[in-house]
Amino acid sequence: MLLLPGFGQTAAAWARASKALVAAGRYVVTVELRGHGESDWSPNRRYELGDIIQDIVAVIQQLPSKPAVVGANLGGLAALAAISESPEPLASALVLIDAAPRMAPAGLDRMASLMTMDADGFSTVADAGRVVAEHLPAKQQLDLEEVKRHLRRCDDGRFRWHIDPAYQGFKVDASDRKAAQRRFTAAALALDIPTFFVRGESSTKVDRESMHEFRELVPHAEFADIPGMGDAIIGGRNDAFDAAIIGFLERAIPRSKLRPQGGVEPRMLRDAMGCFATGVTVITTSDPDGTPMGFTANSFTSVSLDPPLVLFCVKRESASVEALRKRGAFAVNVLHIGQQAISGKFASRIEDRFAATEWELWEYQVPIILDAIANFECSIREIVDGGDHVIVLGLVKRVHYDPVRDPLLFFQGKYRRIHVAREESEK
Structure with a gap:
């Protein structure tokens, strides 16, 4: 060029x-x-x-x-x-x-x-x-x-x-x-x-x-x-x-097509999966004592509108899995472009991930991160086997969203930002 x-x-x-x-x-x-x-x-x-x-x-x-x-x-x-x-x-x-x-x-x-x-x-x-x-x-x-x-x-x-x-x-x-x-x-x-x-x-x-x-x-x-x-x-x-x-x-003038890679070796599979751009969420729940728990995830998707079902995946050995089973509820907090620091915090190994993060409780007593682009409070409908992960299927009970925010994205192992132009008629 x-x-x-x-x-x-x-x-x-x-x-x-x-x-x-x-x-x-x-x-x-x-x-x-x-x-x-x-x-x-x-x-x-x-x-x-x-x-x-x-x-x-x-x-x-x-x-x-x-x-x-x-x-x-x-x-x-x-x-x-x-x-x-x-x-x-x-x-x-x-x-x-x-x-x-x-x-x-x-x-x-x-x-x-x-x-x-x-x-x-x-x-x-x-x-x-x-x-x-x-x-x-x-x-x-x-x-x-x-x-x-x-x-x-x-x-x-x-x-x-x-x-x-x-x-x-x-x-x-x-x-x-x-x-x-x-x-x-x-x-x-x-x-x-x-x-x-x-x-x-x-x-x-x-x-x-x-x-x-x-x-x-x-x-x-x-x-x-x-x-x-x-x-x-x-x-x-x-x-x-x-x-x-x-x-x-x-x-x-598309670039020359690359020949497909053979095999599904973990690193190759991870890189290929990274070509699918996603939003960034923080999944939150709490243990039986009410201690808030949360982790960053991009494996979140809508499953059904009627009934309203969503799912996410989490590593089988995660400490959050047992808390999710006992609490029977979780929240999905979708982050906007100004909340990359929150994503980094909940992806880290620090103990108090909720410090300096504003949150509140709704009906199911799981943390709702304030100022997110969207929040979904869900009861757990089913937890099923997903190989080295478990798949958590939730029934959406309450929703909050802010349509004028721009989403934080994740693509090929890096955070990305995009500004979504909105027509006057949409405001």
Whole structure:
């Protein structure tokens, strides 16, 4: 994969997204655009669109295979032209981020304004951040560390954008914009590889009209709006953005299938089971004296709605098994993304796992962990053999849940987090 940053950005903008792509099994190459970041500044000030397009062609031709190219605004549009205008196939797929042949003039002017505000430099990164914040949608949070990555400290001690001051691409006049638009439109019409068009839902550069025109130019393209994001969506901590890109790649250019592994050796079986993503729960009960007991588990599932049955599994040698038999009841506490510490505590060997954990008792006198995303109080219907575990089947007696929480997940032996976008109508 070849990742191309946008105008004013550096390759550092891809730091988080590239890690997600590598974790998904992709080989990732990132580069700086001409005059940006750590790339050399052109001694003869050659920063025309054609120069940037030629640079991209030169980079792709050095790669061992046709890459999937992902480009943000300027990087994406230059890649679009490079791929479509080449007489030889250059890429296996193209992802365009906030990049359409016809960009909204107001958004481009706003970007030009932002990139020309540093003529005198900024005294601090925070000063630059305040300027950037004015160009973000109200609900998008500013990441000062991300702003810092795109600044350089000059000899006078002040901060300026990490771009050659001679670069004039953001100051093009109306005629230059129209010429570029015609070139990109022709390139889009000629595009014949899998294409994914991604924009922040609050983008000022790519409006609905821009998207409609692109749909007509590239009818085979897929589209995605990233909720809560504006013009800068690749630098943020955005799981939705990463998931959208990875999902497209899995559909368009799936990785080579691995041959199935033989046998069911415990380590192999554990790793294979780890490919099934689950939520994280704490199962609680109490011994006959009322002492609370609990442990972390992800082997929880719904069995039936009528009657309401659930089950979980626990190791046969666990001290909780005897307490469960005697108490005849348990609670399932489903954790949210802010409760990883609770999961870790109840998965450890410390004696008082309930210390500093808020809980209460309901009818069956088993601990109910407060502030969980969901709680199920259950009476035990049956405990059956499950090899080196026992399977506990419970009848749900009482439920509490908080639908606006985001779940804590467990996948391949690690905690994961995901933000669930909720439509206004669901609130």
